[in-house]
Amino acid sequence: MIKKVFITAVVLLAVYSIVLKFLPAGLDTDQSQYGENVIKAQNFIYNNRPEETENVIVGTSLSTRIFTDSLGQGFVNLAFSGSTIWDGLRLIKAKAIKPKRVFIENTFLFKNTDYNLTDYVTNGVHSKLKSALPVLLEENQPVGVLKAVLVNQLRGKQNELVIDSTAVNINPEILEIQSEYFVHDYIEENYEYIFTRRLRAELDELLSNGIEVILYEMPLHPDFCSSEVVRRTRVECQKLADEAGIRFITLQNCEFYQTNDGIHLVEHSGLKFTRYLKSKI
Amino acid sequence: MLITFVIYYLAGNLRLQKLILIASSFVFYAWHYPKLLALLCFSILINIITVKLIKNSEGQRRFTYSTLGVVANLLILAFFKYSPLIGKTFFFEDSSIGSFLVSIPLPIGISFFTFQGLSLVIDTFRNDSKTDNLPESNTSLVESITMYIAFFPQLIAGPIVKAYEFLPQINKKYLKDIDWEYCVKKLILGYFLKMVIADNLKDHTFWMQYPYFMELSGLNLMALLFGYSMQIFADFAGYSSIALGLAGLFGYTLRENFMFPYVSASFSEFWRRWHISLSTFLKEYLYIPLGGNRKSKARTYLNLMITMVLGGFWHGAAWSYAVWGAAHGIALAxxxxxxxxxxxxxxxxxxxxxxxxxxxSVTLCWLLFRLPQFSEVILYIKQMGSAVFFKGMQDMTSVFFIGMYSLPVLVYHLIYYRRLKFDPLFFKKSEAVGYGVLLFMILVNSGSAGSFIYFQF
Structure with missing residues (x-):
């Protein structure tokens, strides 16, 4: 019986590997927020074509709202929901092929990470196995593939994706909770450590590898944009950019953008910000 | 694990096998927090001393020693598990006592190994030296008790093994006696339930937290609650199955902890099928000693309530667990x-x-496990009724994934019914293919690693 069990599993593995070859490219197979992060990180780490990873965006969930494809060829968005820029920067370090330009989001620089995501993708036997056997990659999980195929079928019957531009009413409780980040949580942070040591060290390493670094701001709810934490972060970023000789793309008009919870842009604002970012690079 | 397995079967005698299992169990327990090993050893020591005293005494003294043993075990549990709750409930958190009580860490698995200690003390008291299954020599006694309490497959999340079930099994084990088919099936099923079902559902039920759930549709809220019900079953039944498989590899048989609980047609049946090791423990060591159903009807209902509220408290140091226990107690009564x-x-x-x-009803009660604050539970239930029922594509995606990952659990329960009514030979023949599919899914569709829910208890 045991032999039969293992034979069945191996046969299924082989058959499924063949099935994957016949699936259309670019299927959106992510199943959850964390799963999406893992797929993004794996696609970056295991991609051996330098021309596809020339420009890397490193950000938090805020930057997931950027329409990466609209920025041009060779852009990769390492914006991780529920995580930080430190994960994205570690992935760049772990990859042998370096990008030409790295865009770093400056929101939530004080948030720490446990590096679970990057460790999962870059360390251990399983990551070696996954780099060798695509059938084991998260983006090829049968349930995610099934979802993608079904969504494709449904989308095929509809017109192009329509971006809704209606105004959004933010739940006041959610806004109140988000405001904690800007009003209380980060007011007493060690700015000096972040800007003169931690982020500075990361910048120096990227620059020493011949990588162009650009800092950028994401739009927030107008109340947060004018908060003490955001203003001070902006000043420190500008100072750091001047010292390191890099660019810092600032944003003065948060009221032109809409968020659904105070920090995450709604789709039409995401598109607006993408156009703004593109015009600056 | 592999090293332990190899040297365990290379060991020439029972004593060496016991020592190897004890050493590996200690390493396993101390892996993340070595300091906590001292507490486990202290708990074992208390039980060894108590057992020795009970065995060497007669009459009233025997009763006194066993009572002291029970109290000592309960005090250890109360101090480490309930001090933060006492601190939060009765003291200002910024007072010195309050902050001290709140800061006491919860040692992993404490609820499980103290209950095993209780079982040992009570069983020793109930039996004489001929029937207590304990060796007479001091060294052997220490080894057997240590192994019983620290046995790594069930040390941190059960099943709770009773002394009378485990101690008679302590004898020399041989590789040829391993029931490989049983162990492989248990391990595959356990890892499938944990890694494919529970770990994937976990990434969706994450959104049941406050305030995230405030933004969800009624459909999504219901789907998530259903998904959590499936997740908690898959998580715990998965761990139990892995524990049974691992114990089997070392020659020990642990009792089944789950018997298709979601096919229960009554609450009493549910508790005969869910976390069986806990429900039988509570029945044998609490409900029956309280009088069970041997006294008046009113007393029986009260006994049920007491047992379930304490059972609820066993799960965690929060009032919501007591409410969860009380809800089940009321339903049973x-x-x-x-x-x-x-x-x-x-x-x-x-x-x-x-x-x-x-x-x-059982699924609704799981909300008390998922949401730490009682007010959040009420809010969640209100939201299910008042939120917009359907908000679009996001709902469909959520329902799709929860449905897909819940399906195997539903099929698992359905198989139980089919087995009752159809030829078992059909299932025997297709079993290998079924387990092959599960293994395939473990390889290609596991979710992100997450702690077992019952580790926190």
């Missing part, structure tokens, strides 16, 4: 009361409705 006064026999055609009712 009402069910018994209805049976007592009416003697009504439900027609078989209504069986499915009864199953759905019990499942829905």
């Amino acid at each position: 009402i069910e018994r009361w209805v049976n007592d006064i009416t003697g009504f026999k439900w027609p078989k055609s209504l069986l499915l409705i009864k199953i759905l009712f019990v499942f829905a």
Whole structure:
């Protein structure tokens, strides 16, 4: 019986590997927020074509709202929901092929990470196995593939994706909770450590590898944009950019953008910000 | 694990096998927090001393020593598990006592190994030296008790093994005696339930937290609650199955901890199928000593309530767990009361409705496990009724994934029914293919690693 069990599993593995070859490219197979992060990180780490990873965006969930494809060829968005820029920067370090330009989001620089995501993708036997056997990659999980195929079928019957531009009413409780980040949580942070040591060290390493670094701001709810934490972060970023000789793309008009919870842009604002970012690079 | 397995079977005698298992169990327990090993050793020491004293005494003294042993075990549990709750409930958190009580860490697995200690003390008291299954020599006694309490497959999340079930099994084990088929099946099923079902559902039920759930549609809220019900089953039944498989590899048989609980047509049946090792423990060591159903009807209902509220508290140091226990206690008491006064026999055609009712009630109660604050539980229930029922594509995606990952659990329960009614040979023949599919899914569709829910208890 045991032999039969293992034979069945191996046969299924082989058959499924063949099935994957016949699936259309670019299927959106992510199943959850964390799963999406893992797929993004794996696609970056295991991609051996330098021309596809020339420009890397490193950000938090805020930057997931950027329409990466609209920025041009060779852009990769390492914006991780529920995580930080430190994960994205570690992935760049772990990859042998370096990008030409790295865009770093400056929101939530004080948030720490446990590096679970990057460790999962870059360390251990399983990551070696996954780099060798695509059938084991998260983006090829049968349930995610099934979802993608079904969504494709449904989308095929509809017109192009329509971006809704209606105004959004933010739940006041959610806004109140988000405001904690800007009003209380980060007011007493060690700015000096972040800007003169931690982020500075990361910048120096990227620059020493011949990588162009650009800092950028994401739009927030107008109340947060004018908060003490955001203003001070902006000043420190500008100072750091001047010292390191890099660019810092600032944003003065948060009221032109809409968020659904105070920090995450709604789709039409995401598109607006993408156009703004593109015009600056 | 592999190293332990190899040297365990290379060891020439029982004593060496016991020492190897004890050493590996200690390493396993101390892996993340070595300091906590001292507490485990202290708990074991208390039980060794108590058992020795009980065995060497007669009459009233025997009773006194066993009472002291029970109290010592309960004090250890109370101090480490309930101090933060006492601190939060009765003291200002910024007072010195309050902050001290709140800062006491919860050692992993403490609820499980102290209950095993209780079982050992009570069983030793109930039996004489001929029937207590304990060796006479001091060294052997220490080794056997240490191994019983620290046995790594079930040390941190059960099943809770009773002394009378485990101690008779301590004898020399041989590689040829391993039931490989049983162990492989248990391990594959366990890892499938944990890694494919629970770990994937976890990434969706994450959104049941406050305030995230405030933004969700009624459909999504219901789907998530259903998904959490499936997740908690898959998580815990998965761990139990892995524990059974691992114990089997070392020659020990642990009792089944789950028997298709979601097919239960009554609350009492649910508790005969869910976390069986805990429910039988509570029945044997709490409900029956309280008088069980041997006294008046009112006393029986009260005993049920006491047992379930304490059972709820066993799960965690929060009032929501007590409410969860009380809810089950009330359901059990009402069910018994209805049976007592009416003697009504439900027609078989209504069986499915009864199953759905019990499942829905049990699932609703899991909210008390998922949300730490009672106010959040109420808010969640209110939101289910008042939020917009359907908000678009995101709802469809959520329902799709929860449905897909819940499906195997539903099929698992369905198989139980089919087995009752159809030729078991059919299932025997297709079993290998079924387990092959599960193994394939473990390889290609596992979710992100997450702690077992029951580790926190």
